[in-house]
Amino acid sequence: MWEEKTIKEVLFTQEQITARAEELGRQITEDYRAAGKTPLLVALLRGSVPFLAELVKHIDLDIQFDFMDVTSYAGTESQGEIKILKDLDTPIKDKDILVVEDIIDTGMTLTTVCELFHTRGASSVKIVTLLNKPSRRKTRIEADYIGFEVPNEFVVGFGLDFNQKYRCLPYVAVLKEECYK
Ligand code: IMP
Numbered sequence: 001m002w003e004e005k006t007i008k009e010v011l012f013t014q015e016q017i018t019a020r021a022e023e024l025g026r027q028i029t030e031d032y033r034a035a036g037k038t039p040l041l042v043a044l045l046r047g048s049v050p051f052l053a054e055l056v057k058h059i060d061l062d063i064q065f066d067f068m069d070v071t072s073y074a075g076t077e078s079q080g081e082i083k084i085l086k087d088l089d090t091p092i093k094d095k096d097i098l099v100v101e102d103i104i105d106t107g108m109t110l111t112t113v114c115e116l117f118h119t120r121g122a123s124s125v126k127i128v129t130l131l132n133k134p135s136r137r138k139t140r141i142e143a144d145y146i147g148f149e150v151p152n153e154f155v156v157g158f159g160l161d162f163n164q165k166y167r168c169l170p171y172v173a174v175l176k177e178e179c180y181k
């Protein structure tokens, strides 16, 4: 495989991710059904697309989804500044939003996005993330649904990129340091 020389360690295989997405989908279905709600899934481009595609197969509700492109993340350091590159096409007033993210790192992106959704009159805002990197958090934000916790290392695959590469790997892996340092 083209990527093999640059991968240090596979953290989660495709099978593990699928199994976890199934569990999360079931939990989301139960929770929203119990509350009598149907979420509008908002996926943050581009990293969350493979996870969204996996997750929606396992949510047994009449859901819709929309996309937003918000952050600039050059290289491996979060910028702490959010710009809306592509806004939602759907009005969200009185909607129950479930934000779909690839990874929560500092939490800056999601804090800003969730505040914006509240300002626009969403009736609830919850978060589902494939990966959580709690060691680097700079805000109080926590996800409602988490696929896996990851250590403080730069990870790629299943949507996550390094300079737009590696997004299409069917697994999540740690990149060798010499590849990004
Ligand atoms: P935050 O605002 O610092 O939470 O950054 C979130 C965004 O940074 C994610 O949606 C990713 O696009 C990117 N990011 C954070 N950590 C990693 C990583 O380890 N690998 C790839 N992208 C990452």
Ligand code: MG
Binding pocket: 044, 045, 046, 047, 048, 071, 102, 103
């Ligand atoms: Mg992202």
